[in-house]
Amino acid sequence: MRIGALEGGGTKMVLAVCNENGEVLDRKSIPTEHPSVTMPAMIEYFKEQKVEALGIGFFGPIQLNKAAENYGCVTSTPKPGWTGQPVVGPFQETLGIPVAFDTDVNAAALGEATWGASKGYENSVYITVGTGIGAGVITNGKLLHGMQHPEAGHMLLQRHPDDTYEGKCPFHSHCMESLAAGPAIEARWGKKAYDLADRKEVWELEAYYIAQGLVNMIMTLSPEKIILGGGVMHQTHVMALIREEVKKQINGYFDTPQIRDIDNYIVLPQLNDNQGIMGCVKLALNELDGK
Secondary structure: EEEEEEEEEEOOOEEEOEEEEEEEOEEEEOOOOHHHHHHHHHHHHHHEEEEEEEEEEOOOOOOOOOOOOOOEOOOOOOOOOOOOOEEEEHHHHHHOOEEEEEEEHHHHHHHHHHHHOOOOOOOEEEEEEEEOEEEEEEOEEEOOOOOOOHHHOEOOOOOOOOOOOOOOOOOOOOEHHHHOOOOHHHHHOOHHHHHOOHHHHHHHHHHHEEEEHHHHHHHHHHOOOOEOOOOHHHOOOOHHHHHHHHHHHHOOOOHHHHOOOOOEEHHHHHHHHOOHHHHHHHHHHHHHOOO
16 A cells, blocks of 8 residues: 655645555655645645555644544644634545644654554653654553643653753743754753753753653543653653653652663653654554544
8 A cells, every 4th residue: 555644744744645554655854834835735745646545643732533623734833824713624635544643743653653662652741852842642542632632742841950941932931942942952951952951950950850741641531652752852862861760859759660670661752753654654544544
């Protein structure tokens, strides 16, 4: 089969054609511009590739309730031109194929659960720490939806006593994204994350905030596996600090095999940055199977 996969981000759109095993047959990346430019280019790519189904993981917030009038649309975003933009409809109308739709982080969570680090687990969380922070949640084997979809990057955190940075998020001054995403690191320290690799104080503070978010998710969702992805996590040395900080903040409340073996509980992705694309393939296959 030829399955289309679209990983839609606020900076770039990654388009791919894969087989049913998630193997990438063709890939293309285009910048995320105004939808009047970007949408036709994406539609043309998948039309030329003659895909049989399409899975879309898109930046949000998005409408995932199929009963809603605006299903398949971006609901609100600071990205110019994209608020209210239909995504699913134009692909269905022009391609005439099944189209599945979810958040980009839910797609990544599904990719890792199908082929990667959380394969075999019914309950897992995938967190991306990059330009923004988002989380995809799988509970009892299914992607978590509800009123909307998880927006764990905007959970409110307690500031570190020594942190005077005002926060980057325009909505919440002390949410996880506001304090720990890539732009917050750059604004607080005056350099991008990859230029701060040897600054221990940078990563101790980053670990404090990321761990706090993870502990909140551990307490509320009780995941069996946590995966940390995204550009900031390419600074892999921060993982040890995060794991230790998680144990410190849990403070002995849980004594489970996962917490005792925390190096295998909080892990990096296994799919070499293909988790989003591969998750889109699984979304499309589920749509074909009526799941």
